[in-house]
Amino acid sequence: MAGHASQTTSTPDTGSISTQASSVYDRLQTDILTGKLRPGHKLRLKDLIKHYDTGNSPLREALNRLSANGMVVREENRGFRVPPASADQLGEITRTRCWLEEIALRESIKNGDSDWEERIVLAFHWLARTAHRIDEASKSTSPEWEQHHREFHLALISACNSSILIDFCAELHQRAFRYRNLAEVVEYRDRHELEEHEELQWAVLRRDADKAVELLRKHHTVTAELLVETGHFD
Amino acid sequence: MAGHASQTTSTPDTGSISTQASSVYDRLQTDILTGKLRPGHKLRLKDLIKHYDTGNSPLREALNRLSANGMVVREENRGFRVPPASADQLGEITRTRCWLEEIALRESIKNGDSDWEERIVLAFHWLARTAHRIDEASKSTSPEWEQHHREFHLALISACNSSILIDFCAELHQRAFRYRNLAEVVEYRDRHELEEHEELQWAVLRRDADKAVELLRKHHTVTAELLVETGHFD
DNA sequence: TGTACAAATAATATCGAAAAAAGTAAGATA
DNA sequence: TATCTTACTTTTTTCGATATTATTTGTACA
Numbered sequence: 001m002a003g004h005a006s007q008t009t010s011t012p013d014t015g016s017i018s019t020q021a022s023s024v025y026d027r028l029q030t031d032i033l034t035g036k037l038r039p040g041h042k043l044r045l046k047d048l049i050k051h052y053d054t055g056n057s058p059l060r061e062a063l064n065r066l067s068a069n070g071m072v073v074r075e076e077n078r079g080f081r082v083p084p085a086s087a088d089q090l091g092e093i094t095r096t097r098c099w100l101e102e103i104a105l106r107e108s109i110k111n112g113d114s115d116w117e118e119r120i121v122l123a124f125h126w127l128a129r130t131a132h133r134i135d136e137a138s139k140s141t142s143p144e145w146e147q148h149h150r151e152f153h154l155a156l157i158s159a160c161n162s163s164i165l166i167d168f169c170a171e172l173h174q175r176a177f178r179y180r181n182l183a184e185v186v187e188y189r190d191r192h193e194l195e196e197h198e199e200l201q202w203a204v205l206r207r208d209a210d211k212a213v214e215l216l217r218k219h220h221t222v223t224a225e226l227l228v229e230t231g232h233f234d
Numbered sequence: 235m236a237g238h239a240s241q242t243t244s245t246p247d248t249g250s251i252s253t254q255a256s257s258v259y260d261r262l263q264t265d266i267l268t269g270k271l272r273p274g275h276k277l278r279l280k281d282l283i284k285h286y287d288t289g290n291s292p293l294r295e296a297l298n299r300l301s302a303n304g305m306v307v308r309e310e311n312r313g314f315r316v317p318p319a320s321a322d323q324l325g326e327i328t329r330t331r332c333w334l335e336e337i338a339l340r341e342s343i344k345n346g347d348s349d350w351e352e353r354i355v356l357a358f359h360w361l362a363r364t365a366h367r368i369d370e371a372s373k374s375t376s377p378e379w380e381q382h383h384r385e386f387h388l389a390l391i392s393a394c395n396s397s398i399l400i401d402f403c404a405e406l407h408q409r410a411f412r413y414r415n416l417a418e419v420v421e422y423r424d425r426h427e428l429e430e431h432e433e434l435q436w437a438v439l440r441r442d443a444d445k446a447v448e449l450l451r452k453h454h455t456v457t458a459e460l461l462v463e464t465g466h467f468d
Numbered sequence: 469t470g471t472a473c474a475a476a477t478a479a480t481a482t483c484g485a486a487a488a489a490a491g492t493a494a495g496a497t498a
Numbered sequence: 499t500a501t502c503t504t505a506c507t508t509t510t511t512t513c514g515a516t517a518t519t520a521t522t523t524g525t526a527c528a
Contacts, residue, residue: 018310057512077480078480162329280509311489
């Protein structure tokens with residue numbers, strides 16, 4: 001009698017999707033990161049309300065959260081839009097990412113205990129498993145692969161002793177992820193991503209910080225260059 | 235009815251008084267950073283609406299923005315509260331700050347042009363000017379001094395070629411600022427902050443990266459240690 | 469033809485109240 | 499006395515509507 005809202009919570013025991021605002025937040029974020037919502041696109045409240053089937057307030061709260069993270073751009077009295085994209089911006093993201101992850105990785109290699117090593121081994125295991133199941137072409141667009149990829153990179157730096165730094169790196173990873181999707185690169189040429197990650201894993205477990213950092217930098221910069229060459233943003 | 239000059243804005247050309255949400259955002263942020271709102275304090279919407287004399291929606295938007303930055307803690311269906319504070323957390327902030335500002339400073343010293351140098355000289359000038367006008371005791375609590383202090387530190391790293399990294403540093407500066415206020419340290423003992431900044435300025439302009447980084451690290455860690463010794467958070 | 473101004477239109481920001489959820493306290497049962 | 503249930507209160511979240519602000523369109527005038 002009380003529950004006329006059926007679509008939201010099918011599993012009511014543990015608050016899976018508790019508030020509407022968070023639900024819209026997640027969906028909006030996904031659509032922006034995957035490139036479904038194109039850079040520069042004007043986010044009209046009316047349209048979004050219809051498309052995400054929600055109310056004014058939750059939508060607005062979601063947009064405000066996203067704007068604080070730079071995931072959408074907010075202009076006072078002028079609404080919201082999807083942030084623009086450019087090769088320059090990708091360059092800045094990549095550069096910053098290399099700096100921050102170098103620190104986080106070196107610190108992790110210095111401080112990491114056996115739990116940390118286990119996390120890395122496991123994360124790589126899942127990455128490899130997923131990569132083998134999925135054909136090369138759709139690898140980059142598979143949400144499953146992307147999640148394992150993300151978790152592998154986070155595992156590497158998870159012993160750096162600064163959750164703040166980890167958060168920053170995660171944010172940069174997200175932004176880079178968006179560019180990967182925007183570029184819509186179909187063929188990954190003769191690049192063997194899994195092997196790159198494997199090499200990286202070994203260097204880290206060997207505690208060879210210099211080698212690991214070198215591999216990580218190359219991993220990021222090569223990806224960025226490939227995207228700039230092949231794809232066109234904005 | 236068409237008269238655009240109404241009650242709110244006396245200068246209607248550029249939206250000076252932007253939106254109510256932004257106004258509340260600023261005031262809330264100030265009250266949290268200055269310690270007027272204590273760590274762990276429950277932020278009840280009703281009370282805030284009365285205290286800040288605003289409506290439901292703008293307040294809620296402000297809180298959502300703040301929560302995305304970690305400036306307030308959000309728990310689903312359970313409202314908002316001021317983030318807790320601890321010596322550990324301050325340690326993490328300080329550690330991370332040293333890492334990030336080292337990079338940003340080294341890059342700035344490497345790339346900085348004459349404009350960058352000018353920005354530093356000017357920023358220090360204002361810092362010194364303000365410091366001399368204000369008595370030592372109230373220095374740390376003066377909003378004016380704090381602004382110049384902030385701008386000086388940002389000027390140092392402003393040529394690092396990554397606005398993202400600058401934003402991260404600014405966020406860390408804010409968080410550290412909160413701890414300075416929470417500790418309520420009255421006497422700054424025999425510490426001469428202005429001289430520390432001056433030394434730092436010279437090292438940077440001399441392009442002595444190693445020395446500059448050393449001074450910066452010391453600046454941050456000494457401050458943090460002083461706060462942990464003297465003040466008690468939570 | 470171009471510019472300034474004013475009304476019309478569209479979009480955003482805000483308000484007040486209803487709905488949903490969480491928290492609290494009293495009463496029943498063992 | 500301890501624990502569980504149930505009704506009640508507080509608080510958060512959401513909706514529908516209104517007020518405010520920006521943008522576009524149309525019209526008079528130079």
